Amino acid sequence: MTDALRSFLFVPANQPARIPKALASGADAVILDLEDTVPASEKIGARAEVRAALGLPRDVKLYVRINAIDTPHCYPDLIGTIGVGLDGVVAPKIESASHIHTIDWLLRQLELERGVTQPIDLIPIVETAAGMVQLDAIANASPRVRRLTFGAGDLTRDLGQILTGDEIAIVDARARMTLASRAAGREPPIDTVYLDVRNLDGIGQVARTARVLGFQGKLCIHPDQVAVVNAAFMPSPDEIARAERILAAFAKSEAKGIASIEVDGGFVDYPIVTQAQRILALAKRGKRQ
Numbered sequence: 001m002t003d004a005l006r007s008f009l010f011v012p013a014n015q016p017a018r019i020p021k022a023l024a025s026g027a028d029a030v031i032l033d034l035e036d037t038v039p040a041s042e043k044i045g046a047r048a049e050v051r052a053a054l055g056l057p058r059d060v061k062l063y064v065r066i067n068a069i070d071t072p073h074c075y076p077d078l079i080g081t082i083g084v085g086l087d088g089v090v091a092p093k094i095e096s097a098s099h100i101h102t103i104d105w106l107l108r109q110l111e112l113e114r115g116v117t118q119p120i121d122l123i124p125i126v127e128t129a130a131g132m133v134q135l136d137a138i139a140n141a142s143p144r145v146r147r148l149t150f151g152a153g154d155l156t157r158d159l160g161q162i163l164t165g166d167e168i169a170i171v172d173a174r175a176r177m178t179l180a181s182r183a184a185g186r187e188p189p190i191d192t193v194y195l196d197v198r199n200l201d202g203i204g205q206v207a208r209t210a211r212v213l214g215f216q217g218k219l220c221i222h223p224d225q226v227a228v229v230n231a232a233f234m235p236s237p238d239e240i241a242r243a244e245r246i247l248a249a250f251a252k253s254e255a256k257g258i259a260s261i262e263v264d265g266g267f268v269d270y271p272i273v274t275q276a277q278r279i280l281a282l283a284k285r286g287k288r289q
Contacts, residue, residue: 014039034046065092082110086120094126126151147186147190148189152193193218193219193220245264250273
């Protein structure tokens with residue numbers, strides 16, 4: 001978890017003036033979007049803006065969201081953007097392992113052709129019923145798939161659900177994402193976008209809920225969401241203090257041959273100690289931001 005990416009900020013690739021601002025937003029990763037926020041008439045020019053952005057100074061990861069594999073835009077998106085400096089590809093509407101295999105193969109050819117020595121990450125967005133049914137296969141389809149995410153808007157539309165403020169419609173999807181990620185040995189998943197960009201209290205609440213459910217971060221669609229999301233995926237001062245007490249007390253008891261103790265009225269054994277170590281590692285990472 002020390003390499004957790006808390007915030008992924010989308011920015012339309014056809015709006016180059018917004019790209020430097022996104023890179024300076026404090027997000028852990030920026031996604032240059034070629035899909036939903038870019039009209040068909042501007043996709044060619046947007047690919048050129050992605051290539052130009054690869055050379056911009058930055059200290060965040062840079063991804064590109066391509067168009068879905070069943071569209072005429074997917075192949076030229078990959079051909080037109082893959083190069084040195086790109087950290088990953090976000091692939092929408094993934095519905096099967098074969099979708100991953102196809103993109104994976106093409107990425108490998110482009111890496112070899114263009115001198116990309118660090119394998120490019122591939123983040124599938126699962127946002128249909130068909131994709132959710134194939135979630136395990138998608139998670140295991142390629143080592144490039146280090147983390148999963150899902151699109152709540154498209155998924156709820158596909159299922160005929162209503163996405164309300166309490167997000168009850170996507171409780172099952174979140175549970176499936178964390179379960180499939182863990183079973184496949186992947187990193188914790190990335191949570192879906194929150195559409196009410198002015199409701200920072202709302203995104204803070206759903207981000208904290210996502211962290212409780214085992215997510216490592218969240219997709220953002222506005223720079224104002226970034227700081228709130230980053231904070232939500234960091235342990236609180238109380239969590240940090242308790243983790244420190246647990247580790248200190250357990251170290252003393254373990255030295256005496258005792259591996260189960262009580263701290264603050266709660267039972268502590270090795271699984272609890274491991275969780276405390278993760279909390280402190282995440283807190284340490286946050287201080288380096």
